[in-house]
Amino acid sequence: MPAPLTPETLARAPKVLLHDHLDGGLRPQTVLELADAIGYTDLPASDAESLGAWFRQAADSGSLVRYLETFAHTVAVMQTPDAVQRVARECALDLAADGVVHAEVRMAPELLTAMPIEAAVEAILDGFAAGAREAGTIRVGALLCAMRQADRWDEVAGLVVRYRDAGVVGFDLAGPEIGFPADRHPSAIALLDRAGAHRTVHAGEADGIESIRGALEGARAERLGHGVRIADEVPEDGSPLGPVAQRVLDEQVTLEVAPSSNVQTGAYPSIARHPVGRLHRAGFAVTLNTDNRLMSGVSVTSEFVAVSEAHGWGWDDVATVTERAVAGAFLGDADRAALLQRVREGYAALRG
Incomplete structure (x- = not known):
């Protein structure tokens, strides 16, 4: 008999997380x-519970x-x-503790301005x-963000190549x-191309189809951060x-x-009205992610619970979405195969 799909069983399920911001997931007490x-005195609350709230x-x-x-x-x-290292360690x-077995967590090292950018990257990796x-149960890789509005794309792309074995x-x-x-600094994209470096691009969150097209064609994105506005071209009537x-469907981007997160920023009015269910049913390579665990008050488990309840997902859906995340992870073939086996064994045990 399969285990019931509950918060408790979903917490035990092996999960793969591809979109989580390091600076959006701090513990309030930290x-x-x-x-x-x-000596930073601008916090809006002085105890962990109030600060988290x-x-x-x-x-x-909604903004x-x-x-x-x-x-x-x-x-x-x-x-x-030391602070960056602590935050990264606690993130892992x-x-x-939430049952995530593989995570790719992102941070813009250029925001950590009080230290050399290399020191920021090394602190993230050390943590x-x-x-x-x-x-002992998780693998965590780092994604380095360049800020679209800044001009340090080449520098960040170089760091991706320099630290990819670390x-x-x-x-x-x-x-x-x-x-x-997404093609504002073509030299950075060319650097990544020459090195065969992986890339994901925030697109289709605050802007629509043309932003997604730009990410695919201008930056040659392998994954789309959010990407939900692809639903603008997926009619509800079939x-x-x-x-x-x-293209996104055919190439399984x-x-x-x-x-x-999308509900919080006003992109959609509720989880029930979010197109994640429609995109999943249509066969898109949908994965479920936290974005910012502190700001949204979520975990990977809670996101699966919310979507499963709103869109009628069962174990087959949860397992399929997780396997899609394995397929999209920036891993070598051997590591991907090992992760897929681990995920499948975990879901086989839960599905009975």
């Missing part, structure tokens, strides 16, 4: 302690701009290598490695989609897909979907 250590409420405004303002506090307390431990060793698994573009196209959606 924010307080790091702020105290550096403030982050969720501020992020729940992407207001949502992003919350990061001023988390980034402010991550301005020393928290994800492992992930320490947490993974301590947990735990950096790929490149990401983050920041405002509108007005900052009529033919638009050309970009057809991985969609790093984060439904709770």
Whole structure:
């Protein structure tokens, strides 16, 4: 007999996370302690419970701009290598405790301005490695973000190549989609191309189909961060897909979907009205992700629970979405095969 699909059983299920921001997943108590250590006095609350509630409420405004303002506090307390290392270690431990067996967590090292950018990358990698060793059940790779609106793409692309044997698994573009196209710095994209480096691009979150087209054609994205606006070309009545959606479907471009985050930023009114169910049914390479665990007050488990309840998913759906995440992970063939076997064994045990 299969186990019932409950928060408890989903917590035990092996999960793969492709879209999670390091500066969006701090423990509230850690924010307080790091702020105290550096004399940062701008936090809106002085105890962990109230601070966690403030982050969720501020992020729940329905405005992407207001949502992003919350990061001023988390980034402010991550301005020393020791702080970054601690946050990365705790990230790995928290994800492992949630049943995540493989995670690719992203950070823009250019935001950590009080240290050399190489020191920021090394602190991130050291923290992930320490947490993974301590947990013993998770592998964590780093994605390095270049900010679309800044001009450090070449530098970040170079760091991706330089540190890829040390735990950096790929490149990401983050920041405002509108007005900052994904091919704005073609030299960075060319550098990644020459090195055969993996890349994912935030697209189809705050902007629509043309942003997705730009990510695919201009940056040659292998995965789309969010990507949910592809639904603009997926008619609800089952009529033919638009050309970009057809390409994304045919090529099985991985969609790093984060439904709770999309609801918080006002992209969709509710999980029930979110197109994740429609895209999954249509065969798109949908994966489920947290985006920012602190701001959204979510875990990978809670995201699966919410989507399963709203869209009628069962174990087959959860397993399929997880296997798609394995397929989209930036791994070598042997590591991917081992991860897929681990995932399949875990779901076989739950499905009975």
